[in-house]
Amino acid sequence: MKLVRLRNLALGLIFGAFFIMYLGVFVRPMLPFLFSVGLIMVAVSIGIYFRMGAISMRIPQVVCPHCGKQTKVMGREDGCMYCRAPIRLDENGELVQ
Numbered sequence: 001m002k003l004v005r006l007r008n009l010a011l012g013l014i015f016g017a018f019f020i021m022y023l024g025v026f027v028r029p030m031l032p033f034l035f036s037v038g039l040i041m042v043a044v045s046i047g048i049y050f051r052m053g054a055i056s057m058r059i060p061q062v063v064c065p066h067c068g069k070q071t072k073v074m075g076r077e078d079g080c081m082y083c084r085a086p087i088r089l090d091e092n093g094e095l096v097q
């Protein structure tokens with residue numbers, strides 16, 4: 001679930017960036033400033049996407065005990081990506097019921 005939240009954040013950043021750059025079209029004097037802010041936001045969200053890809057390959061996949069779907073658990077404790085039920089793992093990455 002943390003992964004999903006991170007993805008939403010990156011997506012929101014991209015939309016926010018386009019919105020800011022779009023605003024720059026109407027506020028001409030601010031265009032260079034708004035444009036660079038927008039570009040920075042796009043760069044940050046691309047960075048988040050790349051990190052997310054690297055993270056999601058490493059983190060364990062478990063079958064959610066509540067809805068039976070495969071979900072990814074980030075860290076020791078995370079929520080299921082589908083039903084949002086809390087999932088806890090022990091030191092060995094085993095599911096704690």
Ligand SMILES: [Zn+2]
Pocket residue numbers: 064065066067068069071080081082083084085
């Ligand atoms: Zn679930």
